[in-house]
Amino acid sequence: MRADRLVSLVLLLRRHGQLSATALARELEVSTRTVLRDIEALSAAGVPVYAERGRHGGFALLPGFRTELTGLNHDEALALLVAGSRRGAQVFGLGSALASAVLKVVDALPESYRRTAAGAAERLLVDPETDLLSRHMSAEELPDAVATEVRRAVFAGHKLRILYAVGEQEPDWRTVDPIGLVTVREQGYLLATRSGEDRTYRLSRISAAEELDEPAQRPERVDLGRAWQDRGTRFRTGGDMVVVRLRVHPARRDELVATAVAVVAEEVEPDGWSCVEVSFQDARHAEWALWQLSAGAEALEPQWLRVKLHERAAALAGRYRD
Structure with missing residues (x-):
């Protein structure tokens, strides 16, 4: 993870020219002390980072420096696939991966395209945190550790053990066979089966998760759209409706x-x-x-x-x- 952060730090400096330690910490979602340690590590590795002193100072790269470290890792590639909704990426715990992937994509663009894209991006605002009435529009987010375990189990086809709370009840552990992940109106859901029965779990109600080694009992291929529609129909017509x-x-x-x-x-x-x-x-x-x-x-x-x-x-x- 630190290697990815170091690459992101270099790409941020390439994109913005110069940034303070505070600004870098905010972009990378770490402390300023961590940023300073990363700067030292880059310098030791031969990356020409230098500090500008003064009120408007910060860190920058020597002019003309380029790096080919633009390859996307698995989570970054996955984040780009769900990037149609930035908040969707956040719901699945891929917010930081999306930010890192975008930096790498921008850095890989030809210089003329990069300038044009940067200028155009300043004219677009997608999914602001508040609406016109200043109502907060925050999406549900999972702790990184929980999101990682859930995603791994879904993609690997392994059983998943989750600590789940129903309503105001105390959370309890249950083992499920994960099928897929769905996000609707900034709320994330895990589609799964339990003892052969269809189950739908709200991601925000999962407080802990553990991927198991045992293979999940599920079909090789699934139509998530149809599965979601079928569960919605049963939900609307059953229970205490x-x-x-x-x-x-x-x-x-x-x-x-x-x-x-x-x-x-x-x-x-x-x-x-x-x-x-x-x-x-x-x-x-x-x-x-x-x-x-x-x-x-x-x-x-x-x-x-x-x-x-x-x-x-x-x-x-x-x-x-x-």
Whole structure:
């Protein structure tokens, strides 16, 4: 890993010309002390890194220095394959690999292309951390150690032991046969089987993982798109699913759809509001979702949900009566 970091450090200096130890530490996600040790290691290996003193100083390479250390490692190549979503790479624990791979790709470009690409990149911003209302849009991320073990088991076709928490329950260990990884709306999932039964695990709920030597019991090839669709269908029609009929203001419709499990039916009314039937995971999910929409929606059925929302609103009004 240190060798990859040293290569990334050289490529950063080639790309930016000069960077302070603080800026390098931020880009490489390490401490400034680590950066200084890496600079010493590069100098000892014959890489011409020199320091510029002063307020606007930093580290730079001697003009004309080039390196051919642009080969991608396995994780960097994998990160580029999922780079259609930068946050998708982060969900699978490949954020740092993606950053390193991009540096190597940029460095491999001809000089004229490199200048053009760098200028164009300054005009693009993909997946900012906040939206226009300053709401944080952070993706779920796994600890590197957990992400590495999960990926290894998936790619090697080995059984995987995970420490997994369901809801508010205490996490427990379980051994699964991993099939593949899926990311949806910045949330990552592990598709697997357990004792022959299909299982779907939220990556953020895995607090520890261990790749086992035993081969996983799974088909040689799998259509992840079809597998995800099939599991979604079973999820929407099983368990404690609750179907709610409601009216929603057009300004809040997208928020409702993003929160619900599925839209069963929808009809736009003359006043612009939509009459919608949607499904939620359970009664608690339905009550929470309708409460978030405030006066932008009205639950019509079932009656118990109207009663629950009325009781909650009455309690809140009582709290602020004075």
